[in-house]
Amino acid sequence: MTRAWSLSMLFVLCGSVVAAGVLFRGAPGAAAVLLLLFGLLAGVHSPLVFPKSISAVEAQRRSAVDGWPIVFWRSGCKYCIRLRIRLGREAGRLHWVDIWRDPDGAAAVRAANDGNETVPTVVVAGRPHVNPDPRWIREQFVRSP
Structure with a gap:
């Protein structure tokens, strides 16, 4: 079961890291958009779709x-x-x-x-x-x- 969710988890992890980097640079709006984008990618690639x-x-x-x-x-x-x-x-x-x-x-x-x-x-x-x-x-x- 974990294998089916691995790509989604990778999207969430990468999105969190990228969004955190953008947030620390002082762009909370861009960080939120990136996190949302990676979350959508995770959802589309998950078994939930x-x-x-x-x-x-x-x-x-x-x-x-x-x-x-x-x-x-x-x-x-x-x-x-x-x-x-x-x-x-x-x-x-x-x-x-x-x-x-x-x-x-x-x-x-x-x-x-x-x-x-x-x-x-x-x-x-x-x-x-x-x-x-x-x-x-x-x-x-x-x-x-």
């Missing part, structure tokens, strides 16, 4: 029942963040598996990508799609309620 992660086994079970795709992701991945943001509210309907939290999910991604942990990997009807265009997912798989 994504829907609740489930295990790969549970995602496969749920996908078999409802037909929704499985998205394998990890925190800090800019392509995963882009996919999540572009899917908007519909992202909550997909089944999200954090490969840093679930060894079975990481193994599934490696099996689909010749041993590499390339994310996002979206599995639809048993077929993996590596880093698909969010528009494509919207057009193909995001159904309205």
